[in-house]
Amino acid sequence: MKYSIFPISLLLLLCSLATLPAEAASARGSKKKKNEVTAPSPKPLSDYEKLFSGKKCTSREGLLTLHDVEGKLFVEMPLSLMDRDVMIGSTISAVTDNRIVSVGEKPKAPMVVTFCLDGKKVNMCRKRFDLLARGDEFERSLVRNTLLGIISSFDIKAYSPDSTAVVLDMTDMFLGNNIAELNPMPASNPASNTQINTQFKRDLSLLGDIKAFEDNVSVRSRLSFTVTMRDNAKRSVIMADSPFTVEVTRSIVLLPEKPVMPRLADPRIGVFFTKKSVFGDSSEGVKSVFYAQRWRLEPSDSAAYAAGEVVEPVKPIVFYIDDTFPEFWKPYVAEGVERWNEAFEKIGFRNAVRALPYPSDDESFDPDNIKYNCVRYSPSEVANSMGPSWTDPRTGEIISASVYIYHNIVKLLSSWLFIQTAPADPSVRTVNIPREILGEGIAYVVAHEVGHCLGLMHNMAGSSSIPVDSLRSASFTAKYGTTYSIMDYARFNYVARESDKGVRLMPPSIGEYDFYAIDWLYRPVAGASTPEEETPVLRRFISERSGNPVYRYGKQQVVAKIDPSSFEEDLGDDPVKSALYGIENLKYIAANIDSWVGGEDPDYSFRLRMKNELVTQYQRYVTRALYNIGGIYLNERFEGDERESYAPVSGADQRRTVNFLLEQTKSLDWIDRMAGAGWPLTSPVAPTMGTALFKTIVQRCGSLWYCTPLMGEDAYGQKDFLKDISTFVWKPSREGKRLSEIEMELQSQFISYLMTNSYTPANTPQQMPPQKRFADESEVWGFGQFAGMQGALPATRHICFSFLQDSLNLLKRFAQSSSDADSRAHYRMLAARIEQHLK
Amino acid sequence: MRPFLSYLLFLFGLFFFPSGLCRAQDGEFISLSLSNGKVNARIPLDLMGKRIYLASVIEQTSDAGEGVSGQMSDNCLPLEFAFDGSDLTVRYLVKPSLVDISGEIPSAIGKSSLVPDWKKFKANLSSDKSAVDADLTELFADHFNILHVFPVSAYNSQGGMVMRKHTVVREKSSVLAVENRENSAEVVSDMFFKMDGYVYGMMKVAGDFSVRAIVRKMLFAATEESCGEMLESVPEIEDLTLSSNVLQDSFSPVLEKRFACRHSLDSTGHLVFHIDVPSVWKPYVREGVLAWNTAFEKAGRGDVLQVRDAGEAENLSPYDSRIIYAPTGMQEVETNSLRDPFSGEMFSTTICLHENALQKYVSQLRFQTAATNPAVRVPQVADSVAGSVLKLLVMQAVGKSLGLVRNPAASSSYPVDSLCSVSFTRNYGIVSSVMENPVFNCVASSEDVVRGVLLVQNRPGPLDEVSIAWLYGDESVRKKALERLRNDEYLRxxxxxxxxxxxxxxxxxxxxxxxxxxxxxxxxxxxxxxxxxxxxxxxxxxxxxxxxxxxxxxxxxxxxxxxxxxxxxxxxxxxxxxxxxxxxxxxxxxxxxxxxxxxxxxxxxxxxxxxxxxxxxxxxxxxxxxxxxxxxxxxxxxxxxxxxxxxxxxxxxxxxxxxxxxxxxxxxxxxxxxxxxxxxxxFPERLPPGGLESYQMNWQLAFVEFLAGKSASDSCCRETLLRIRNNAIAMKCRPGTDSANHYAYLRFITDKALNIENN
Known part of the structure; x- marks a missing residue:
């Protein structure tokens, strides 16, 4: 952006004409004074006039009146705004290097402040919105104990001529770097795993455009830094003390004077929430309540709505589509936004969500103003998208939301489409995925992010109740797509085979669960005037559907992974079955990729990339299945709900999973065969992957301990597990076969595991508090994240010891009976290791 | 013994109060005025060299987790003023490390107990030459960590002790008002702090955390009734004590003597608690305070404890004790008393009832008595039930304010069978002292509960009566109290x-x-x-x-x-x-x-x-x-x-x-x-019919590992390992069973352990 002096000069002229008539008159008068001794003395300038007198000034009138006076920002703040709640948010408008922050991003959550008149100054204060009190006395106590925290204090430079406003010098706030919420620079970038150190350069920072409107103002600042960026993984320096400038637009928006009625969130449905602590409710202490985050959506015609008609909302949720998007993306982006209207129409709102281009005829429009919801495009290497929103901390009402689409999302989509759907869809067997298909992928991504903007969290169980074979059915997928929730990370249909004609390969526009979630979140509850009055209706709404797996909500398991049905990147109700289909499809790709793309990929770069993608996809399949071992399905359950709080994966399924995975460890050669004649030299991955997979399988032994006691007759315990592994690894030896390298390695790994787990040097048992549990309840259910379990170690050592002894006997026998010299040497080596261990 | 003790205490008192305490009736106290944000003080010359105290109270705060509105400072600073014609020096009175009551080494004591100058201000004599005028803004607007405006430590959500250090941000802070009272001069400031938190004093867990508070700092004089006789503590009474090293004569070793911290009741004979809690809590808080009067009555003092509603705009003095409600999630009742660091005299007490303290103990009541007590088998217990818990918490906090300390042995006094008796529990409670950590009657059966057995301690116990008699009774009452303590089997x-x-x-x-x-x-x-x-x-x-x-x-x-x-x-x-x-x-x-x-x-x-x-x-x-x-x-x-x-x-x-x-x-x-x-x-001699349970195997393995760790230093552990090995060999198990594998493994690891030791 250019900072032209011309407009400032022009405005200065206007400003001078407007504000300085007295001065001009006075100046003219002074000439007369030389000759007229008796002339009255000139009227002294008011404090207000002194601020602008003789200086270049640009002014904007609106919610606040802003004056840019030679690079200083004077804000004329009406006294009527004192003590009102105001949201201040930042948006990146331009940037030196988008690896650090991208245009359109809101780098920090906005802050909500209150301006308070305090004698000769105005304090910008921080309120606590996370506390509520019930009852006057508790309220009084809370007020005394939540004195407004002062963030900044501004001296009153002057009163406006009509004394209805005060003038504050807020230059330092907009050109400083002392307020954490206004700092546009992140300390790290998790996506690129980089650490960012910045040093602010005040002398190189200056004020940009100022804008003021009836209900908001915005101030653009050009802030300069020096930046050092380190790659955490490579431990290398990407940039060192590099000059870096960011233009950031700060918007100041008044929060609604009348807060919307909050809706109490429910942990059984995936909705973002705002937490509050309530005092004074009872002798049961401080209670936590959670407000669902949602837009204020009210019918434009209440009577018609109550009569069951579909009506427009008073204020639709409008997303403006970035005008810098590639042209061919734009219709798909708009489609992704407006897909949600189907869900809103089911609850009586027409055109609740709208996608509009940037208006060309509205001067007040600014995509960087927090007032506007935008879908932003970032010309970035980042292969991601996001859908953050900003809420009124009093009520959870969503005030603003944005979708960020980074350019390389197309790379991600192309890879997924090729790796996951090429077997079933010949049209994607190409380096350049057809635009209409890619466009549909873009629409899917946008719809998912808009779902977040509407208040929905991920539902990782969205796809888990669909029978895997139904994913191969044209009629089923036509109706339901591949998942019941677009808020799942259920990608494209990797189960469908080439023979499955007409099967839908993409998630639905909106899933059944999504309809249900929007219904719960946005349908007005007739007659309710408080959140508590709504609650019975809303709880019943969920309870009545608690027996139907379509409406099951599965939390994203960020830290510990317990529930095998609540995973990213999975499909269907049976991870083994879906993995088998998926692997067959990957094999099909591996066998045919040369014929599909050979002509388009002369340097093999696409195929090499797809080989990596294929390995990654394969790992997804086996990892999802892996968590069946010791897996426990977890549900949020309220009293009276049909589904149980938890259920272990059945013993039969666990055994089936173990055997499937063990077979995989020796069945990976096809991946290496993919790089056929003519390909650049690539390292074989099958032996490494097979060994790594085997180690991972064996390590699941510990998790069985949590699961087995919960199982019934068909309990699959650690002993059964080790027996299955033992049978598998010794099978070729029992059959007298010559061992392959991978078979030797697996036997060796098994012996290592048994030795490690069958003897611990003498020590003193770990003392733990008696009540130390497996898990903290707040981390298991409710609104918290599941964070893992810890506790007593099970008695497995004797089991491992027993298998070790059995293994020794077997090895001695094999060393005698094997006809292959290499195998005999291998058996003797393993036997010697065990004997040394047992000595 | 008694005359000697009195003499000793007399000498002790002389040493501690060499310059005399400031008395309210000695003349006009310090007078403050506020001008352009500056605090100007006029200090009568009569006050020079006399002890006064500096304390504070939080009037409002931005974060009750830091300190609650109404909460007094954790301590008060003993100070004295000195004027040399141009400078007013504020001295911080430090307790001497050794008290010489022999009078044999006063010079050495004097040299080792120099009173330090703490602050210095430019000052002038007033026009009538009776007082000193000085700008004391710094004394009030600054923050010094030796005055604990906020509680010094607090528990974080993980139960870790967090030490807090506050640094005032002067440019954001300002003096709001001054107030002159008969016995105190007070300054109200809007103070802004940066707080750093350290777990266990080392690991920084919070940095530059902003806290704002309206703080009232008070310079105050001791009251006329101060300086009652100091009482040497006895080991049998669980009281709060102040220790001093005393040199009795030059040939005796230095003795550590402990003196009881207590209120001086010589003048009005009353202790008033100002209650500022929600209405629904008030009756129980009131009962909790007044319950102590019975103990005082038995010590010969009537109507000692009184309660008064704290008025909306009432500014309490440093002598006013208070009970306040704290809207925080902390699960504690905080009790802190202002007391003279020299004599142990308690001036006043602040009891903070944090909201979740009640929740914590109502939950405890539920956990301990739900099996027998239908009253707690509801999501929201009745006010009377919660109130009984609240009363217990208040009784204990007031006990602390009277100079008692916790007494975790008090719950082991009564025979178990008596705890199931309605008449016994109604007469004596369930513990002999409310200073016991709260415990509820989990011993009584459902039938006992129906009959009306007491589940929540509802009065100070007999041990408390003895303690109060000792602390606040006259000499004969004290003597009887000690006799009772030594002779009563419940109380020993x-x-x-x-x-x-x-x-x-x-x-x-x-x-x-x-x-x-x-x-x-x-x-x-x-x-x-x-x-x-x-x-x-x-x-x-x-x-x-x-x-x-x-x-x-x-x-x-x-x-x-x-x-x-x-x-x-x-x-x-x-x-x-x-x-x-x-x-x-x-x-x-x-x-x-x-x-x-x-x-x-x-x-x-x-x-x-x-x-x-x-x-x-x-x-x-x-x-x-x-x-x-x-x-x-x-x-x-x-x-x-x-x-x-x-x-x-x-x-x-x-x-x-x-x-x-x-x-x-x-x-x-x-x-x-x-x-x-x-x-x-x-280790069973024979294998149980169904084999060993998993936990039994775990125990045996843990035990073997434990013994292996001790066997180098304890022969009996080695012997026991051998015994286990022999047991494992002798145990008849069906091959292939878990038990057989387990005993084989036991033999293996005992062999290992013994070999390790033999090597």
Whole structure:
């Protein structure tokens, strides 16, 4: 952006004409004074006039009146705004290097402040919105104990001529770097795993455009830094003390004077929430309540709505589509936004969500103003998208939301489409995925992010109740797509085979669960005037559907992974079955990729990339299945709900999973065969992957301990597990076969595991508090994240010891009976290791 | 003895008050005025060299977690002013490290106890030459960490102790008002702080955290009734004390003497608590305060404690005690008293009732008595039930404000059977002192509860009456109190006093445990566990229909189970425990220690009742693994008693100056006995019909590992390892079974352990 002096000069002229008539008159008068001794003395300038007198000034009138006076920002703040709640948010408008922050991003959550008149100054204060009190006395106590925290204090430079406003010098706030919420620079970038150190350069920072409107103002600042960026993984320096400038637009928006009625969130449905602590409710202490985050959506015609008609909302949720998007993306982006209207129409709102281009005829429009919801495009290497929103901390009402689409999302989509759907869809067997298909992928991504903007969290169980074979059915997928929730990370249909004609390969526009979630979140509850009055209706709404797996909500398991049905990147109700289909499809790709793309990929770069993608996809399949071992399905359950709080994966399924995975460890050669004649030299991955997979399988032994006691007759315990592994690894030896390298390695790994787990040097048992549990309840259910379990170690050592002894006997026998010299040497080596261990 | 003591105290007083205290009626007190944000003070010359105090109270705060509105500073600073014609010096009076009552080394004491200059201000004599004028803004607007405006430490959500350091941001702070009173001069400031928090004083956990507070700082004089006679503490009374090193004569060693901290009641005879709590709490808070009057009446003082509603705009003086409601999630009742660091005289007390303290103890009541008490089997207990808990908390806090300290041995006074008696509990309560950590009557059966047995202590106990008589009675009352204490079997301490801190050398007494009840822990546990076993299987429907999200049900079941674990751990603490017999600290008899080991193992075995069929209707993690966790963790805790047993068995004397009076004698319970008892408890001679349970295998393995770790230094551990090896060889198991594998493994690891040792 250019900072032209011309407009400032022009405005200065206007400003001078407007504000300085007295001065001009006075100046003219002074000439007369030389000759007229008796002339009255000139009227002294008011404090207000002194601020602008003789200086270049640009002014904007609106919610606040802003004056840019030679690079200083004077804000004329009406006294009527004192003590009102105001949201201040930042948006990146331009940037030196988008690896650090991208245009359109809101780098920090906005802050909500209150301006308070305090004698000769105005304090910008921080309120606590996370506390509520019930009852006057508790309220009084809370007020005394939540004195407004002062963030900044501004001296009153002057009163406006009509004394209805005060003038504050807020230059330092907009050109400083002392307020954490206004700092546009992140300390790290998790996506690129980089650490960012910045040093602010005040002398190189200056004020940009100022804008003021009836209900908001915005101030653009050009802030300069020096930046050092380190790659955490490579431990290398990407940039060192590099000059870096960011233009950031700060918007100041008044929060609604009348807060919307909050809706109490429910942990059984995936909705973002705002937490509050309530005092004074009872002798049961401080209670936590959670407000669902949602837009204020009210019918434009209440009577018609109550009569069951579909009506427009008073204020639709409008997303403006970035005008810098590639042209061919734009219709798909708009489609992704407006897909949600189907869900809103089911609850009586027409055109609740709208996608509009940037208006060309509205001067007040600014995509960087927090007032506007935008879908932003970032010309970035980042292969991601996001859908953050900003809420009124009093009520959870969503005030603003944005979708960020980074350019390389197309790379991600192309890879997924090729790796996951090429077997079933010949049209994607190409380096350049057809635009209409890619466009549909873009629409899917946008719809998912808009779902977040509407208040929905991920539902990782969205796809888990669909029978895997139904994913191969044209009629089923036509109706339901591949998942019941677009808020799942259920990608494209990797189960469908080439023979499955007409099967839908993409998630639905909106899933059944999504309809249900929007219904719960946005349908007005007739007659309710408080959140508590709504609650019975809303709880019943969920309870009545608690027996139907379509409406099951599965939390994203960020830290510990317990529930095998609540995973990213999975499909269907049976991870083994879906993995088998998926692997067959990957094999099909591996066998045919040369014929599909050979002509388009002369340097093999696409195929090499797809080989990596294929390995990654394969790992997804086996990892999802892996968590069946010791897996426990977890549900949020309220009293009276049909589904149980938890259920272990059945013993039969666990055994089936173990055997499937063990077979995989020796069945990976096809991946290496993919790089056929003519390909650049690539390292074989099958032996490494097979060994790594085997180690991972064996390590699941510990998790069985949590699961087995919960199982019934068909309990699959650690002993059964080790027996299955033992049978598998010794099978070729029992059959007298010559061992392959991978078979030797697996036997060796098994012996290592048994030795490690069958003897611990003498020590003193770990003392733990008696009540130390497996898990903290707040981390298991409710609104918290599941964070893992810890506790007593099970008695497995004797089991491992027993298998070790059995293994020794077997090895001695094999060393005698094997006809292959290499195998005999291998058996003797393993036997010697065990004997040394047992000595 | 008495005349000598009085003389000693007289001399002691002379030393401590060489310049005399400032008296309100000596003349006009300091007068403050505010001009352009500056605090100008006029200090009468009469006040020069006299002791005054500086304290503060938080009027408003941005974060009640830092300090609550209405909360006094944790301490008060003793100061004196000096004027040299141009400078006004504020001196910070430091308690001398040694008091010489022999009068033989005053010069040395003087040189070693120089009063430090703390602040200096430019000052002028007033026009009438009777006072000094100075700008004292800095004294009030600054923040100095020696005055604890905010509590110095607090517990964070993980239970870690966080030490806080506050730094005032002067440019954001301002003086708002000054106020002159008869006995104090006060300044109200709007103060802005940056707070740094450190866990255990080292690890920074919060940096530059912003706190704003309206703080009233008060310079005040001691009242006329101050300087009552100092009372030397006795070991039998659990009171708050002030210690001083005293040189009696030049040939005697320095003695540490302890003096009781208490209020001076010589003038009005009243202690008034100003109550600023929600209306629904007031009746119970009032009862909690006034309950102490009975104890005072028995000490010959009537109507000592009074309560008054704190007015909306009332500014309380530093002498006014207060009870305030704190809207925080902290689960504590904070009690802090302003007291003279020289004499121990208590000026006033602030009791902060944090909102979640009530919740914590109502939950405790539920966990401990739900098996027998229908009144707590509801999501929201009745006000009267919560009120009884609140009253208990207030009684204990007021007890602290009167100079008593916690007395965890008070719950082991009464016979267990008496706790099931309506008449006994109504007359004597369930503990002999409310200074016991809150415990509820979990011993009484459902029938006892129906008959009206007391579940929540509702009055100060007989031990409290003795303590109050000692602290506030005249000489004859004190004498009788001590006699009663020494002769009454209920009141004689069973556990060493904790008032001087933890017991030396890692000793511990099961009679001073938290949440124990009754004089026979084993009988008490038996009655308690009968109640729990009958109740727990039905507890899944505890709040049927009234707990939609099941969170309270889950929390309560886990709480009940954890309470049970606490009781089992208490049994465990008899191994290697000590007790007090006629003022002498002794190891527990071998029979009791052995019983502790055996009963612990028995209780751990008997945990199958923690499982119940409807567990999948409750949130995952509520009850599924509890028995396994307790069996492992508590068994390891039992093994950890080895060092205590060793200590008790080996120590037979201690130094004279230890706070534990008396000697320890070997009681015949050795580590060999301990190890053998555990061995016999967990290694059956014959294999049970169904083989070993998983937890039994775990115990045996843990025990072997434990023995292997000790075998180098303890021959009995080595012998026991051999015994286990032989047992493993001799055990007849069907080959291929878990038990057979387990015993084979035991043999393997015992061989390993013994070989390691032989090498």
């Amino acid at each position: 301490p069973k556990a060493p006093s904790l008032k001087s801190g933890a017991l030396p050398d890692g000793l511990s007494s099961p009679y001073s445990a938290n949440r124990d009840l009754g004089d026979d822990a084993f009988l008490s546990f038996e009655k308690y566990s009968v109640n729990q076993k009958a109740f727990f299987p039905q507890a899944v429907d505890l709040f049927s229909g009234n707990d939609p999200d099941l969170s309270l049900t889950a929390e309560t079941l886990k709480g009940i189970a954890d309470e049970y674990a606490t009781k089992v751990v208490h049994l465990c603490s008899f191994a290697g425990g000590c007790q007090t017999v006629d003022g002498t600290v002794l190891s527990l008899p071998a029979s009791l220690q052995r019983k502790g080991v055996r009963k612990t193992i028995e209780a751990l075995r008997d945990m199958e009742w923690f499982r119940f069929p409807k567990e999948r209707l409750l949130p995952y993690g509520t009850v599924e693994f509890i028995a396994d966790v307790y069996r492992t963790n508590i068994f390891n805790t039992l093994l950890g008693r080895y060092e205590k047993v060793q200590l008790c068995a080996s120590l037979d004397c201690q130094s004279q100056d230890s706070p534990v009076s008396g000697n320890l004698f070997p009681t015949g319970y050795s580590t060999k006995d301990f190890v053998t008892d555990i061995y016999l408890g967990i």
